[in-house]
Amino acid sequence: MKTDIRKINIPLIAGTALVLLTAAVALVSCFWTPYALDDTAGGLRLSAPGALHWAGTDKLGRDLFSQLMVGARYAILVAVLSPLISAVIGIPFGLIAATGGKILDESLSYLFDAMIAFPAILLAMLVVTVQGASMSSAILAIGFSSSAAVARVTRVNALHVLATDYVRAARASGVSRPAVLFRHVLPNISPMLFVQLTLVASGAILAEASLSYLGLGSPPPQASWGRMLMEAQSSVLTAPWGAVIPGCAIAVFVLGLNFLGDGIREIIDPEEEMNE
Amino acid sequence: MIRFLVRRLILLLLSAFAAASICFFFLRILPGDAALNLTGMEASDEQIAHARAVLGIDKPLIVQYGVWVSGILHGDFGCSYLTKLPVGAEIVRRLPVTLPLSFFAFIIASAVSVPLGILAAVKRKNAVGIGISAVSAVGVAVPSFWIGIILVWIAALRFRIFPAGGFPREGWADPVAALRSLALPVITVSTVMTAGLIRYVRSVAIDVFSQDYIRTARSLGYTAFRARIRHGLRNMAVPLLTVLGIEFTSSLLGAVVIENVFALPGLGSFLLQGVRSRDFPVVQNVIFLITLFVLVVGFCIDVLQRVIDPLIGRREANDEN
């Protein structure tokens, strides 16, 4: 029995692999890194990747590979917390919009649209201006901004499920609204929600990287990949690996999340055959 | 149609008002002293209190808010806490850097991504399509400023083709130098946008080309190519328009971040300076203006969609006959 290569869900496999790889590195970093993060002993600044320092050292002499590993930890943190926040805010609101009356639905929909218009990075800047640069400011702002998109997806898909005959019949036979929501709507919209959340996660990573790069994200000694890029920029001519390597790390993780989302979407809603 | 316009306009105004409120009150919820930044190490308490009075931050919040909003309606955006110079004038001075940057990036991204996206859809089973998809997948996964840094390294520092940053002092009076300064930033911003747009165009194209009316056209004798062009493109117009509008605003946001990579004296670096020095007037005005821009673009897209939609619906019905 030959396996048709087109039927194997490559995105799903690749995506899961890359995400797990990042998570594994993050986990290991909690117990072991080649050097301590603030170890500048030896004063070997901006040295190239080699036996002693696998990814080289930065401008203060700190080991880049260790920073890379700890950066994975922060990336995972962002990738889990931001979607969580947006889900906690967005899903309830989306459900309310879907099940509430017409006026409630319309006004909430407009609210979602307006919130989506307010750019995440600007909201984060507002938070940072007051609170000072920190990872929590970034995560909160990004999570909050993305909740509108999650709410919208929740609402659309919930409406879809609520309109099916099956659910209508259940309501007609007296099943309470919350029960309908939990037993029918949520399980059915979960896959699509999950896809949306992977999108939120990958967007959050990129947004946090931008914020850290601008100096508005995690302050030292937290080694976010975005901040590593900021610090490497000034020496990119003499030590380009400092800029190349963290960028690749970000790309790998985000690619993994995107593939994961694509893969799941393939399962739910396979790409149609075009008319040749 | 008129009723829709009016309702949408009211919504626009409400959203703008909400945005202004968020910008203003968010900044002032938590404690933080703008006066201290100015007076410095040697200041006495009276000096700080005096500085606060001069900045007008000793008045109640609602009053300050009122002052700001009524100022906006007259075109007065207040003065920076730091330089005491009017924010509006400074914004205008910086627009000639940021606007051309986002505009060129948007044009290039749109022009490149639409044909490539359609190509990726049509050829998706063979190497060309898969190649384009793969490259664009990577393209959306990298941070845009990283591309900028790499470009600075290679094109500016290593091979000295373009300047590594900055904008000519004379501005656009020296158009060649200005364009050279913007070349790398434009490439940087448009690259990530293009990658994202290609993916989107591809999925829309696949969606549209698999519709029944394409099959109908084929059965009527049209070649695949003609069928798609005649019917497909028209139906892609609406979703494409929507996403292009969104991309228009994200090109502006992209420019804001990228200015930092290339040390461009535009709106983005102005905003960043304001955030770093807790210069509230700068931060709230720039963020409000950008958000207003986003809202207005959204409004225009909504209206355009409404205008185009009925037309398409009617023409399709006629064709079927």
Added chain:
Amino acid sequence: MKNYERLIHAAVGILLVAGLSSCGNGNKNKTQEAAAKTADPDATINIGSTNPPVSLNNIAGGSSGITEALYRNVYEPLLSLEDDGRITETLSPSYEVSGDGLVYTFKIRDGVKFHDGSSLTAQDVKYSFERVLSPDSNAARKTDLAVIDHIEVPDVSTVKIYLKQRAQSFPYFATYVWILKDGTKNNEATADGTGPYRLADYQAGTSLTLERNDVYWGAKPKNKRIVFYYFANGSAETNALLSGQIDLITNIDTPEQLKSFKDNPAYTITEGKSTTKQVFAFNDRRKPFNDVRVRQALSRAVDKAALLKASWDGYGQLIGSFVPPQDPWYEDLTAVNAYDPESAKKLLAEAGYPDGFSFSLVTPSTDMHQLSAQAIKSDLAKIGVTVTIKIVDPSAWYEIVFKKKDFDATLQEHVNDRDLIWYGNPDFYWGYNNPDVQQWVRDAQSAATADEQTAVYKKIGRKIAEEAAGSWLFLYPQLRVSSSNVTGYPANGKNSTFFAAGIEKR
């Protein structure tokens, strides 16, 4: 492809290659050219700086970028602070001091005109001083200048300044007062002074252009135009110098920046003496830092020479007290509490901490401070003291350390000269409270002669060194880089000044 098309493609290709390859050769030719030419009196000097003015209003406070661009270039004081620390006469050719030291009578130079054409009078001087002292003013040295009681203008070219009490350093304070036209307000973006340059263009945060004032009363500048370009960071500056966009960088922040310029004949690196002191400050109010022996131990435990080498790679110098070499009362006190870990351990034991103790070091986030923090942490670990590094951004440092004084120990750079008096203020953030020193600070101001003042300050400098009121890790170097064809710029950059009139370009 038709043949002529091929030709055109080839031609374009050759031109491109030629163009690209010639990009790198510009530098090699510069030195040969430099040797051959003489100075161009109408040259434009392009200067790179990472310190932009916040506004052109001298009493607005904020960054020192305004001093760099305008001090003695556009605006002049009665007396000038030269790059080597001397005080010279500028707008006042001579002055007298009354016997009790309370009245300073300044003569105002004749024939000096402001850039707008009006003549300089004593009234302008009175206005300028009062402006610095006004409630709106956030000018540097305002608290020092508050020793002024009132000012009289007996005639159009004489100013009499009455002091509340004797102030030996008054001429020095006077060098900080820029002379503006009487009644000047709202000068955030304009400048009308008496100096050798007039302000030609100002784009806030981006560039500032000065042009030679051809009716200047004194020696004409050796160049025609000065353009300050402001960069976001050191590497952008470095690139600009390498590509020829600028001729000079006023301040090098890290030794890595010098990598492309060392041993490169096309560029000149100058090392001047700065007045920026890297201070490892203890909160002298808190245990265990209120014990002299503990402070001395911590001072002796840090290998400052190694830290200097790691931070500045051979530049800079060590200092033994809070006094830079340019102050008149400088003494080499580096032998006091010098590096001696053994003696440090003994002192700790004597003070009751044989097994050491731990504290948190509040560290501003700049690279230099982080490096220092790391070195302190590892050096102190060797004598049993555990340091927790707490990194904060500059505004947080203000709040926590400067205002609330809620810290164990901290790091900070102190830029100004003659600031020894802070150790006579028990409310200053480090809280050093020695009544003798406080009395000496008062004595120093009321000293009758400069020599007397110097002797008193020397006593203070020595005392705080012996008692390790703080630990002064090193003195920053003042590093400047220029293309080799540009000379005549000040090496020391005293208090952020940059007098541009002597710069020549070949």
